[in-house]
Amino acid sequence: MERIKHAATNSSLDRDGMAAVVDMYATWCGYLRRCAMDPNASDESVDLADSGLVAALEAVQVWGERRFGSAFQGDPNYRLERIMIYHLTEKHGAIDEAREHWDKLAQKELLAHDYSFWLSYYMWEMNLLQSQKGTGRSPTPAPAARLSRTPSRPASILQRALQVSQLNWPERVIEIYVKHCNDFESSDVLQNALDEVHNLQRVIAQRRKDATAAQTAQAEAHARAYESQALEASAAAAEAQALGKQQTGDPQDDLNAGVKRKWEAIASGETPESATKKPKNEDIGVNAAAPNSDQKSQENQPAKRDRENTSVFVSNLPSDVTITKVRQYFREYGHVNNIQLKHEENGKSTVALVEFRSVEDAQTALIRDGKYFGDHTISVKEAAGITLYVTNFPPSTDDESLHRLFGKSSNIFGIRWPSLKYNAHRRFCYVSFRDAESAAKATGLHGKMLEGKYKLSVQYSDPAAKKAREGATDEGREVHIKNIPQEFDEKEIEQLVSKYGTVKRVRLLHNMAGRSRGSAFVDLETKDEAERVVAELDKVKLGTQILKVELSVSAKFKPSARETSVASESATCNGGQEAPDEAKGEAGNEARGNLHLRSFALLGIPDTVNITRVRSLAEPHGHITKLKLYPEHGGAIIEYEDETTAGKAQLALDSTQLEGHTLRVDAVPQLFKEKSGVRIDRVDIAKRRPPKPTADTTSATMGKKAAPTTAPALLPAFVRRPVLGGKGVKHGLGFSAISATTSTKKDGQPTATNGAATSSTSSDTAPKKSNADFRALFLAGKSSTDSKEKVSEEKSKASGAPASVDKPDSKPDDTKMEIDVVVNGH
Numbered sequence: 001m002e003r004i005k006h007a008a009t010n011s012s013l014d015r016d017g018m019a020a021v022v023d024m025y026a027t028w029c030g031y032l033r034r035c036a037m038d039p040n041a042s043d044e045s046v047d048l049a050d051s052g053l054v055a056a057l058e059a060v061q062v063w064g065e066r067r068f069g070s071a072f073q074g075d076p077n078y079r080l081e082r083i084m085i086y087h088l089t090e091k092h093g094a095i096d097e098a099r100e101h102w103d104k105l106a107q108k109e110l111l112a113h114d115y116s117f118w119l120s121y122y123m124w125e126m127n128l129l130q131s132q133k134g135t136g137r138s139p140t141p142a143p144a145a146r147l148s149r150t151p152s153r154p155a156s157i158l159q160r161a162l163q164v165s166q167l168n169w170p171e172r173v174i175e176i177y178v179k180h181c182n183d184f185e186s187s188d189v190l191q192n193a194l195d196e197v198h199n200l201q202r203v204i205a206q207r208r209k210d211a212t213a214a215q216t217a218q219a220e221a222h223a224r225a226y227e228s229q230a231l232e233a234s235a236a237a238a239e240a241q242a243l244g245k246q247q248t249g250d251p252q253d254d255l256n257a258g259v260k261r262k263w264e265a266i267a268s269g270e271t272p273e274s275a276t277k278k279p280k281n282e283d284i285g286v287n288a289a290a291p292n293s294d295q296k297s298q299e300n301q302p303a304k305r306d307r308e309n310t311s312v313f314v315s316n317l318p319s320d321v322t323i324t325k326v327r328q329y330f331r332e333y334g335h336v337n338n339i340q341l342k343h344e345e346n347g348k349s350t351v352a353l354v355e356f357r358s359v360e361d362a363q364t365a366l367i368r369d370g371k372y373f374g375d376h377t378i379s380v381k382e383a384a385g386i387t388l389y390v391t392n393f394p395p396s397t398d399d400e401s402l403h404r405l406f407g408k409s410s411n412i413f414g415i416r417w418p419s420l421k422y423n424a425h426r427r428f429c430y431v432s433f434r435d436a437e438s439a440a441k442a443t444g445l446h447g448k449m450l451e452g453k454y455k456l457s458v459q460y461s462d463p464a465a466k467k468a469r470e471g472a473t474d475e476g477r478e479v480h481i482k483n484i485p486q487e488f489d490e491k492e493i494e495q496l497v498s499k500y501g502t503v504k505r506v507r508l509l510h511n512m513a514g515r516s517r518g519s520a521f522v523d524l525e526t527k528d529e530a531e532r533v534v535a536e537l538d539k540v541k542l543g544t545q546i547l548k549v550e551l552s553v554s555a556k557f558k559p560s561a562r563e564t565s566v567a568s569e570s571a572t573c574n575g576g577q578e579a580p581d582e583a584k585g586e587a588g589n590e591a592r593g594n595l596h597l598r599s600f601a602l603l604g605i606p607d608t609v610n611i612t613r614v615r616s617l618a619e620p621h622g623h624i625t626k627l628k629l630y631p632e633h634g635g636a637i638i639e640y641e642d643e644t645t646a647g648k649a650q651l652a653l654d655s656t657q658l659e660g661h662t663l664r665v666d667a668v669p670q671l672f673k674e675k676s677g678v679r680i681d682r683v684d685i686a687k688r689r690p691p692k693p694t695a696d697t698t699s700a701t702m703g704k705k706a707a708p709t710t711a712p713a714l715l716p717a718f719v720r721r722p723v724l725g726g727k728g729v730k731h732g733l734g735f736s737a738i739s740a741t742t743s744t745k746k747d748g749q750p751t752a753t754n755g756a757a758t759s760s761t762s763s764d765t766a767p768k769k770s771n772a773d774f775r776a777l778f779l780a781g782k783s784s785t786d787s788k789e790k791v792s793e794e795k796s797k798a799s800g801a802p803a804s805v806d807k808p809d810s811k812p813d814d815t816k817m818e819i820d821v822v823v824n825g826h
Contacts, residue, residue, distance in 0.1 A: 001031060009059075014067050016370035018075075021063055025056045026079040033087050046091065053084045073110040078117070081105055085124070095128065106160070115169040118161035119176065125154040151184050155193075162200055170204055305337070306463050310356045311383035312365050313434070316376050317350040319343060326352050327683055329373060334361020338682050340414060349376070353383060353413060353432065385436040386413070387461040388443065391428035394454050395612035402431060405445070411438040417608035420631040421676060424611065430461055471554075472504070472523040477530050478552040484508075484518045485543040497522050500536050501529025518545070521552060597643040599626075600650055601671035603635040604663045611636070617658065621649035634676035637668055 005028050013020040029052070035041060036049035057080055064072035075081075085101050088094040102121050111117040129151050158177040162170060174197050181193040314326070323339045330336055335357040343350050356362045362382070369380040390402070397405075399415050406412060411434040418426050433439040439460070446458040472478035484493065490506045497503050502525040509517040524530045530551060538549040605614065611629040614636050618624060622645030628637045640646040654665045 001028075014063065018060075018064050018067060018072070022060060022075045022079065025060055026083070029053055029056050029080055029083045033083050036087065036091055049087060049091075053080075053087060056080055057084065073108050076110055076114075078105055078111065082120075089124075089128070098124075112164055113166050113168055115161065115167055115173050118157060118173060122154050122157045122176070122180075125157060126151065129154070151180075155180055155185060155189070159196075162196075170200070174200065306359075307338075307355055308387050308461050308463065309359050309384055310337075310362045312354050312356070312362050313379075313381045313383045313386075314352040314354055314368075315349070315379045315381075317341075317352055317378060318374055318376055319348055319350055321350050321352075321373075323683060326354065330354055330356075330365055330368070333365045333367065334358070336683060342413060351413075351434070383432075385460065386433045386439045388431045388433070388439055389428065389459050389461040390431050390457065392454055392457045393427065394451050395427060395610055396616055398613060402429070406431070406442050410442060411435065419607045420610060420629075421607050422632075424629055424631055427610070473552045473554040476527040476551060477504075477524050479522050479524070479530050479533050480550055480552045481520050481522060481537070482518065482548040483542075483545040484516065484520055484547070485545050486516050486518060488516065488542075490520070493520050493522065496542075497524075497533055497537070500533045501525060594643060595639070596668070598641065598646045599637060599639040599668055600646060601635050601637055601666050601668045602653055602663055603666055603671060603674055604658075604661050605629070605631075605635055606659050606661050607631040607634060607676045609658065614638075617656070618649060618653060621645065621652050630671065632676055633671050633674045635671045635674055637671065 005024070008024050013024060032049040032052045035045045038045070060080060061072075061074070064074065081101055081104075085098045088098040088101075102124070105111050105117065106121070155177070158173060158180065161167060161173045162177065167173065178193060178197055181190045185193070317326070321341070323341060326339050326341070327336050336354060337357055338355040340353040341350055342352075354365065356365065366380050366382070368378065370377060372378070393401075393405075402415060403410075403412060413432045413434050416430040416432070418428065420426055431442070433442065443458050443460070445456055448456045450456055479497075481493070481497075490508045493508065494503050494506045497506075504523040504525060506520060506522050508520045511517050522533070524533065534549050534551060537547055540547050540549075602614070602618070609631075611627060614629055615624065615627055618627070618638050623641045624638060625641050626637075626639035630636065638646075638649070640649060650665045653663060656663045
């Protein structure tokens, strides 16, 4: 037995924690105690138990501190200590030494907060008192004080338990304490105990009340947060709907460079006049009634998704494991929202990031740590603190760039990009690492300058945290100036505005020819300076124009992104000198004429790809004069400077792969008939299957409208079949009459009325034969037959073969032949 114990201590029992180590030593200590308690046990067995129990307690404590450091607090069930206490009590009667072990255990917070530990201590004292009852008496009468054997020590144990403020079940201890004092203590002690319990119950009730109030306040805070989010969402939806109404129109009109669209003004920062109009009374009534319905829907709304705190890492899975198998494995421990699989570099195992619905489900799943998944022992660890929120990087950044930024040894598990359907100018992502150490190391890149102008932001992802929007527009430091004279440039605008504040940046809008559009955005240092500029320059006459100056308002709904090339080659001439206005006008007219030849739609673009990455993909094939990205439709409109470059670019970009998506080229109107694919990053939601191609969908994809299906079209085809004994003209065995119904064209030629192709043959126009014609044909055929028979007889005579026997003449009667022709048409 001792040999087995030594072999077990030399193995890696602490691989999955201290549970296996404590189990092994508990079994060994139980064996030693049973050997020592045997009535026939030798002194050697008792000495072995005395030394073995002490050595086991010390070994477990040293092992635990070596494995977990100061965080190790021992066995929660104190199995080895109980064996030691009962061995000292029953075998040696060392009561004081046993009480020392109880007092050492009571000093540990893990056991001091558990009511069951104090009840076990109390029951040990009571059993000890009962076992000593009737022992040590003498025939000499004892004093009265000695005759009253009051169990004061058990009561003091319960009093110590009630003094612990974080006791998990104080009501149970109070109940036993009052019962003990009522049964064994004096009236004075009972009265003091009742007073003490009354005060303690008031403290506990106040503690429970404070905890309930804190929970209620937390729930109300969550409700207010959900309500504010819902109101913001409804406001954003209303604004998006208003902007959508302003953008309604024929997409083909976008190809006309001379027509300005309202959504182009929004993209450039201009606010349409319709956006500043007051809502109608009908709209106010609808919006006033909306909060009640929103509040009802919020009550049934599920909690916000928290990937960062409800996920676990499962490693050492089989290499051929599937998402379905992993979901079935953890289905008993909670609701699984999503599963991400990634193969290890060695190819022998797989690691999974399993997301649960709640934090409690994720904590329950940790029970499977160290258990078997098939023939593999898996490891289940918390995935908290592994996701970083990364933003303010260059617009051209992709997955490969982030891997280079954090380093190849950064142990990145996955990168999640946001959708650009409702805001095409988003520029952030979530980076998940394999462990918290790698994520903490990556936060050291926070504040790093990229490309000399982008200050990188790397922070821990927190779904509950809200950050105020930054930037000149959101901070109220940007002004929008309209009606600027055409001859003013950015330097002159800066000189004009710098009189009233510090100018940080000036952005003057240009048209396709590179000329000023008379509108500019100016960023100032503070909000007060921007308000001063508006007050001083609004409605001021500058040259022949009256300026209109106002604070810029950011549009939350930005469904598209737009880039133009200001320095177009078509707008320059004479070795780089700017072309005169007449040349620009002629070039503009020519550009508008062949715009449909220079523009095309690039479809199949994922909704996570921004306009900068699209430009980097298409720009190597030629100079781009205009680019518009529509993430909602999953495509972009690309305009090149000439037809040849556009044609080459279409051939090069068609069937190109971009993040696992195959791009395709089509006409511009087809873009607005497309819809971007729906991304479902959950395994508990069934993915929609694509509809089977039908006649309607096929015609729709070809750009043609399918004819509506009517009820007669669904009826089976009517087929006429011949029936024996049916009425009708019985034709002969020769040529049958033509049954196809014909109609006559204007030129007199017959055509088929059932839609078949018209064929003109010689039989259609040849005259009909008479009986005399048939008779002449028959006689001519008979003469040719007789001549052939004579030739065959001469050949047989020359070869010596017997001549064939002539058959009797079967010449038909001419009269009968004429009758048959008349009756049967032959």
